[in-house]
Amino acid sequence: MPLGVRRTAFATLGTTLVALAASAAAYAGNGGFLPGQAHSPNAHRIDNAFIVVSIFTGVIFVIVEGALIAFIVKYRRGKRPRTAEGPQIHGSTRLEVLWTVVPVVILALIGAFVFWELPGIADAPKAAAADETTIQVEGHQFYWLFRYPNGAVSINRMVAPADQVVHERIIGLDWEVNHSWWVPDLGGKYDSIPGKVNKTWFKAPAGDYVARCAELCGIQHALMDATVQVVPRAQYDSFIQQRSANANGVNLGHEEFQGACQSCHRLDHSYIGPALGGNPLLGDVKGLTTLLRNGGVQMPAVGKNWTDAQIQALVAYTKQYAKGAGG
Ligand code: HEC
Ligand SMILES: [Cu+2]
Known part of the structure; x- marks a missing residue:
């Protein structure tokens, strides 16, 4: 292929790839490169940190990649023979000092900003006991299980009261x-680790928030998404009452x-x-209890810690499929 054609093809390919990558991210509909909308106090601070870090890394990315491309073009071989030696350069004190000092300053700035934001991330505001709720979040292969204070259970859909402090107790089973329990709009990403309890909280207006497992956890990891349904307190109360009754x-x-x-x-x-x-x-019920436990x-023992009522609930639904093929 003549050189000119090859170069054009190369440039076209490069531009196309960049355009594709950028449009895919932008089209993602969840903000693309950017975090989703922050709907909980901690989420705002986490987003701020994200944006500050992104500005620095974005500028550095453009400078480094720009220089790379400029150098590739400027110092391309052209008509020089393949064996020609380039000039031998030793040391440049000014450059070396610069590329040591500038990153140190940038890291110090990012660090300072994060430490300034951090104290605000963490503890839930004090609230009257009646305005607080604790929901247990359990990571299982491959679903999320939520346990409410009255013993009610739901799977892959957490129902939570709006505008109140909701504590999450994220546990992992032995x-x-x-x-990893991650609700981007509510901020923070917390691992569910066997034998450990992680705690976080949110306080969000009514709405549906998407949650994902952010830890590659096995063959069906991709199915581990869930919804956090934040609803008015009365609706939450009636949901968990109905579920436990x-x-x-x-x-x-x-x-x-x-x-x-x-x-x-x-x-x-x-x-x-x-x-x-x-x-x-x-x-x-008996056979499934043995299998699930x-x-x-x-x-896997997918229902090892399920209560008897949970297994009965499953059978109340699945018994319709016990006879005859499929459905
Ligand atoms: C992670 C994958 C996975 C999940 C989740 C899972 N199963 Fe299974 N299941 C299997 C595999 C693999 C087999 C076949 C081999 C075996 O018995 O282990 C099986 C076998 C079975 C059998 C046949 C047992 C027999 O001897 O006839 C039943 C019934 C069953 N599963 C019910 C369930 C029910 C009910 C659930 C949900 C509560 C469930 N499974 C969740 C993977 C899974
Ligand atoms: Cu997972």
């Missing part, structure tokens, strides 16, 4: 792997089946596990 109800069972079982099973065809449609275990040959 037989589990690490997961009707603890073994079909609604919870449906959530459990969708969230916990369907990450590996389908009713009518095999997936990661075998097809479940028609399996008599789906209508058998102990696991199978390859199936």
Whole structure:
């Protein structure tokens, strides 16, 4: 290929790749490069830190990549013979001092800013006991389980009261792997680590906030997303009351089946596990209890810490599929 054509092709390819990458990020609809909207006090401070760090790193990126491209063009081989030696340069005290001092100053600035922001991140404001709620967040392969103060349970959907302090108690279970509970709009990312308890909090206006597992935790990690549904206090209260009064109800069972079982099973065809449609275990509380508490040959003990009511709720929903194929 003649040189001119090759160069044009190269430039076109480069520009296209950059454009693609940029538009994909921008099109992501969640802010792209930028954090989502901050809806909880800590989230604002975390966003500020993000923006300050991004400005420095963005400017440095442009300078470094700009210089790289300029040098590639300016010092390209051109018509010089392949064997020609470049000039031999030794030391440049001024440059060396500069590239030592400037990064130190930049790091000091970023560090100072973060330490200035940090004290505001952390503790929840003092609130009357009636205005506080603690919800336990459990990371499981491959779903999120939420336990409310009255024992109610939900899967992959946390319901929380609006405009009040909500404490999150993020635990990891002994037989589990690490997961990471991340609700970008509510700020902070906390690991769910076996044997440890991590605590954080938020206070958010009513709305739905997307949550993700931010720790590669196994084959179905990508399915570990959840919603934090922030609703008026009365609606939250009635949700958890309904759930605990009707603890073994079909609604919870449906959530459990969708969230916990369907990450590996389908009713009518095999997936990661075998097809479940028609399996008599789906209508058998005792049999399922053994399977969920102990696991199978390859199936993890996905319900090891489920209460009896939780397993009954599952069966209340799945028994319709215990006979006959699929559905
Ligand atoms: C991480 C993947 C995974 C999840 C999650 C999972 N299973 Fe399984 N399941 C498997 C695999 C793999 C097998 C087949 C091998 C075995 O028995 O371990 C299986 C087998 C089964 C069987 C057949 C057992 C038999 O001997 O007939 C049933 C029933 C079952 N699972 C029910 C469930 C239910 C109900 C849930 C949700 C509460 C669930 N599974 C969640 C992977 C999974
Ligand atoms: Cu995970």
